[in-house]
Amino acid sequence: xxxxxxxxxxxxxxxxxxxxxxxxxxxxxxxxxxxxxxxxxxxxxxxxxxxxxxxxxxxxxxxxxxxxxxxxxxxxxxxxxxxxxxxxxxxxxxxxxxxxxxxxxxxxxxxxxxxxxxxxxxxxxxxxxxxxxxxxxxxxxxxxxxxxxxxxxxxxxxxxxxxxxxxxxxxxxxxx
Numbered sequence: 001x002x003x004x005x006x007x008x009x010x011x012x013x014x015x016x017x018x019x020x021x022x023x024x025x026x027x028x029x030x031x032x033x034x035x036x037x038x039x040x041x042x043x044x045x046x047x048x049x050x051x052x053x054x055x056x057x058x059x060x061x062x063x064x065x066x067x068x069x070x071x072x073x074x075x076x077x078x079x080x081x082x083x084x085x086x087x088x089x090x091x092x093x094x095x096x097x098x099x100x101x102x103x104x105x106x107x108x109x110x111x112x113x114x115x116x117x118x119x120x121x122x123x124x125x126x127x128x129x130x131x132x133x134x135x136x137x138x139x140x141x142x143x144x145x146x147x148x149x150x151x152x153x154x155x156x157x158x159x160x161x162x163x164x165x166x167x168x169x170x171x172x173x174x175x176x
Contacts, residue, residue, distance in 0.1 A: 005156055005158075008153075008155035008156050009156055012149060013072075015145065016149070019145060023065050023066055023069065026058050026061055026062040029058055033054050033055045036048065037051035049127050050128065054128075057125075057134070060138050061138045061142075064138040064141075065142050067146045071146045072152070095153075100154060102147075106143045106147035106150055109143035109146075110139070110147055112139075116136045116139060117137050117139070118133070120137075121133045
């Protein structure tokens with residue numbers, strides 16, 4: 001196993017672990033927020049106005065931050081199914097091609113998302129009066145991380161002779 005493979009695997013695993021924890025915290029806050037909204041609507045009748053908007057923004061961040069987690073483990077079902085049914089010599093080349101295409105796609109989305117964030121500085125949310133750049137910021141952050149995970153997956157592929165995609169993904173995500 002090359003040094004590049006080890007470093008990219010370790011870095012990918014650490015970034016993924018941190019990202020998974022952030023998504024977990026966001027989902028816990030989202031769950032709490034939704035429960036507050038339900039209690040307010042049916043029991044307390046406080047008419048809290050911010051719970052729905054907060055839930056929307058947390059959900060956007062949590063869902064988009066889950067994309068790099070899936071990218072790190074190559075957990076796109078359609079692509080893995082296609083790759084696994086090809087002859088072994090073609091599998092590695094196709095995984096490298098998919099990593100390159102993913103890197104370009106996610107990089108483009110991250111770059112385009114920054115333009116949306118800049119436009120969002122001029123818009124404010126309805127309830128909080130918060131610049132929309134904060135919710136829109138999920139786009140460049142999440143897809144920037146996904147691009148980084150695609151690059152690290154590409155480096156893992158270039159530094160190993162392993163042909164089994166599932167085993168490669170699982171090994172790469174373990175902290176060493």
